Amino acid sequence: MSKLVMRLRGASSSAFLRGVAALMSGNALATIIPLLTAPLLGRLYAPADYGVLAQYMAPAALLAVFASLQFQHAIIAEQTDRGAGGAVWVVLVSTVAAVGLTILAVAVLWLPLLAESTVGGWFALLPLSVAVSGLTAAGSFLANRNRHYGWIAQLQVIQVLTSVGLSIVLGFMGWGANGLLLAYFLSQLVLGTAYLWLLATLGDTLNWPGIMQLRLIVRRHWKFPAFTLPSGLLNQTNMQMPVFALTLLGDTAMLGSFTRARQLVLLPVTVVGHSVAQVFRREASELYHKTGSCRELMLRTAGGLFAVSIGPCLLFMAFAPWLFAVYLGPAWREAGEIARILAPMLMLRAIAAPVTTILFFAGRQVLDLALTIVSTTLIAGGIFFGWAVVGTATSVIWAFALGYGGIYMMYFGVCFFVAKS
Template sequence: MIAVLRRLSFKSGYVRNIATLMTGTALAQAIPIAISPILTRLYSPEDFGIFALYMAIVSIASVAVTGRYEMAILLPKKDGDAFNVVVLAMGLSCTVSGLLFLMMVLFNQSLAELLGAPSLSRWLYWVPVSTLLVGIYQSLNYWVNRKGHYRRLAVSRVTQSGSSALVQLGGGYTGSGAAGLVGGQLIGQALSSIVLGKLIYREDRAEVGKITKPRLMAMARKYSDFPKYLIAAHGINIASSQMPVILLGMLFNTATAGFYTLTQRVMGAPMSLIAGAIGDVFRQEASHSYIQQGSCKDIYQKTLKRLLLIAAPLSVLFFFAAPWVFGFVFGPAWHVSGEYAQILTPVLFFGFVVSPLSSMFMIAERQQVDLAWQVCFFAAVGGSFFIGMLFSSAKVSLMAFSLAYSVMQIVSGLISYRLAAGKFL
């Protein structure tokens, strides 16, 4: 695949950065995919369902912990200012995660019952730990992205994936149930944050001396639009992406949520491997071009073409092979996940092509537009599951969701293209 990208290259440094990230991300994604056939025989669909609900809550709560300031780390012209934004985001992560812990203590049982999974109750206490680790890692991740040190990102991703896999395998063989899946995730998050933090401190420790309270407050004020608009916008976006897991668990059962989770786990691999790496590099290159020229249309167009060339054949292959592959590789009990995957192929295609380019909303600082789109997207996803509920069918819900997702991603792509061309909405 890297050879393909080289043939499609339009800037050697650009492709080299993509290749570096892809190498690390490939290893990081290969590990969980490689052990998935083992995990599906060690854990039940119900276990995967509990884990999916836990991660859904973590994903939604994590949006607020940094105030979304980490997304502003790429914007300051001076590294000293950018590093103050890093510290600001991590400080907020500690504060907000502490408040979240109090909420989990007060509303623990009520939340578990609302989600239709009473056994999730004991794991809710660990949600603030996960959100804190996510906030720290994302802040460090954007700093590394700004500096163009993609090797560090690759190392941290392999660390997280490998350590999580080892713990989850160990937990499965000891019959720990959902505890093995949740515990593996927590340990992977912690180790990857530690590794990335050490790498940054070793080479960028001079920036620590530039941290001052006045500069922290100045950066907080300068980029106040990020928490003002992006917490709501990205909270709605994550809620929309996690809504299928939550609603499948609430409307049907945790096993159904587990089937969907395996589908997402397998479908997410190529997206994270290629589109994620391209998105990281595009964000850095496009930010630089936009700051200097007020436009990054050429980079946008060339990136879009390459994403389309990769996505089209992968999606066609995935559509026809999914049901057979899931049943054969993961066991007969998981054939339903293959049927879900076939239904969700358009989600794979449009997510692959459009998501890496959606950072244009932040690069162009059009957070208001992003918020409006996210609200419409949330309504579309919610409406799709309402249709499925009327038919009392998980498959109908997923068909409606696939259609709604595709339409909204097309709209997002059209808007981000206008922003890349310097046309404001």
């Protein structure tokens, strides 16, 4: 951790370091809690239970992309606080519309598809997930703009405590997959309520701007729904493709092992990365617009993230099957084998993900969309080969890991050139 701070100190302001420290503390707690409770949860729930949860979260994640139409990026991009407040209202109006459309879609698909699925009646709560996604986008980006990093960190911890605590209680009650789903929904409800409160506390900057002002903001930032939205949708589709492929193969237990392995391996390598990403987006944007370059900050940030993430990556590659079997229980050894495959790819994600925000504030949404289309083609081709030709769950996971590893390196190289105008 100290290596990261030293690398950033040479090119970053104290405000950057304070922001990273605030978010890092919240992310650290939000990471430690699931890791400490994982042995208990691993013995209360089977891999198939987590597979059912993944089958709900995959479509919920896709719908979440639509909630804000990606106008949350306009909250950062606006030059004035009044404009940022107007962008928040654009996000909220978009979210209301997205919730209405989700209710309609669930009603239409209920009898022919959703009611008899493994997830069943829980799909009726998809509109709640969409609403929380929109509120989170508006609240977190506004808090980020105002440098309220402590609030963001606290809300992360509250959500994790709610989800993990309820999962344990319901696990002891023998609820199985329903326990995981209920805990997930209640934690979302808590998060949505918290972000509503956060927006209310910043109400002096959120006066209703009027329809004309909203139209001006939409026109000024039309590239976000035109290019960032399809790019975000394709990115999320890429991440969820293994879930859909494993579901089609009918291997719910392998799906649960995959999602749990991805989650647990991702936790330690992104505890710093997520914190840095939120602050990097703000500080690099200011640096880029003032000086025309944020390349030095990008390289120092990436170097620090590599120093932090290489250790956990090597640890998982060497000992993941044994670690999962001992820590989570014998039923999770297969998840350890999957973690070994995913570890290098997730390390590359931790390094590359923060710097890809350069594409947004540099106005390169068209380039981002082009890169995403290339990425989707590669991932879809690889996973289709693993699913349709080889026909094994392991081949699907290998295709996903190798494809995304190459994609993250491609994004990093492109952002290196974009970082200097």
